[in-house]
Amino acid sequence: MRDYLPIFIIPVLASCTTIQSAKSVEVSEVISADLARADGSWAGVATISQRSDGAFLSLTAEVPAAGTYGMHLHAVGKCEAPDFTSAGPHWNPNMKQHGRDNPMGAHDGDLPNVEAAADRKVTLEYKLADFMLSGPSGLLYADGGALVIHEKADDYKTDPSGNSGKRILCGVFKSGNRG
Numbered sequence: 349m350r351d352y353l354p355i356f357i358i359p360v361l362a363s364c365t366t367i368q369s370a371k372s373v374e375v376s377e378v379i380s381a382d383l384a385r386a387d388g389s390w391a392g393v394a395t396i397s398q399r400s401d402g403a404f405l406s407l408t409a410e411v412p413a414a415g416t417y418g419m420h421l422h423a424v425g426k427c428e429a430p431d432f433t434s435a436g437p438h439w440n441p442n443m444k445q446h447g448r449d450n451p452m453g454a455h456d457g458d459l460p461n462v463e464a465a466a467d468r469k470v471t472l473e474y475k476l477a478d479f480m481l482s483g484p485s486g487l488l489y490a491d492g493g494a495l496v497i498h499e500k501a502d503d504y505k506t507d508p509s510g511n512s513g514k515r516i517l518c519g520v521f522k523s524g525n526r527g
């Protein structure tokens with residue numbers, strides 16, 4: 349009987365490993381931004397979760413019409429309607445140019461375009477590369493940050509903002525569940 353024992357042990361160990369890795373994703377911090385339109389009405393929410401496997405942005409929002417819209421993290425946590433210029437330029441702690449298709453790019457705040465169908469809803473789950481919340485290179489450093497959605501698609505190359513036009517939705521990121 350002793351000779352057969354290892355055969356039984358192996359599947360048990362394998363299933364324990366699976367359970368442990370599923371549990372090991374820990375969320376250390378979540379920040380959120382309520383998005384407002386130029387008239388001040390609520391248009392959705394964006395959250396950034398700092399997890400053990402990376403930082404993830406999730407978004408649910410309503411845009412004015414079906415279409416493609418540019419979206420960025422901007423450097424200043426201030427959304428003053430109606431033009432939201434108060435949110436400043438794209439978040440850019442590494443002093444790059446705009447756009448993932450720009451050889452001199454990209455800004456840390458450059459995000460993929462979002463698309464809406466006839467229901468005007470946009471949703472996104474996106475992993476942010478090399479993202480930092482705090483410290484001198486972090487989004488929340490000094491004056492915080494903002495998520496901005498623009499009236500047109502971002503062309504991913506034209507400095508400084510991808511020809512994405514006016515700012516139509518804006519939300520300020522602030523600290524949430526720390527710890």
Ligand SMILES: [Cu+2]
Pocket residue numbers: 419420421422438496497498509
């Ligand atoms: Cu922008």
Ligand SMILES: [Zn+2]
Pocket residue numbers: 420438445446447455457458508509
């Ligand atoms: Zn940019």
